[in-house]
Ligand SMILES: [Fe+2]
């Protein structure tokens with residue numbers, strides 16, 4: 518007897534729009550987790566847990582600074598500039614922020630190291646830099662979500678999206694995305710949940 522098997526239709530690959538949105542939500546979760554530490558650190562209620570912070574910060578370093586931001590510069594922002602001048606100002610500011618990000622981030626990491634064996638002053642310095650960093654990164658994401666992405670949706674053609682889609686599909690979010698089941702993914706989820 519012949520039986521009909523129904524197989525689920527293959528899922529279309531995710532678009533860059535969906536991937537960028539997902540990556541922004543992951544980064545937001547990380548920033549929220551970091552921000553929750555600012556008050557307790559400042560009021561000396563907790564000492565920084567270097568292992569938790571090192572895990573969260575390595576997520577930003579390995580994923581956001583090495584993959585996410587460079588792909589925005591190289592693919593999305595470049596094409597958007599060719600299609601409209603409306604985004605010029607915000608794109609210039611965002612690219613400066615991408616370029617400045619690693620130095621800001623390294624200052625934060627150095628301040629974290631100084632809290633090891635340091636006193637109240639070192640912890641306060643770390644809390645101050647953490648607050649600054651999370652605020653500036655939050656503004657950065659809001660400008661991309663609120664200004665850049667709507668302009669990209671409006672001005673980019675389906676053909677423009679093709680290389681952008683390909684570039685972002687090649688991203689591998691080591692913690693929240695495809696590699697999230699690995700040991701770093703579990704550790705990261707734990708770190709964010711603890712914050
Ligand atoms: Fe960005």
Ligand SMILES: [Fe+2]
Nearest residue numbers: 541585589661
């Ligand atoms: Fe972004």
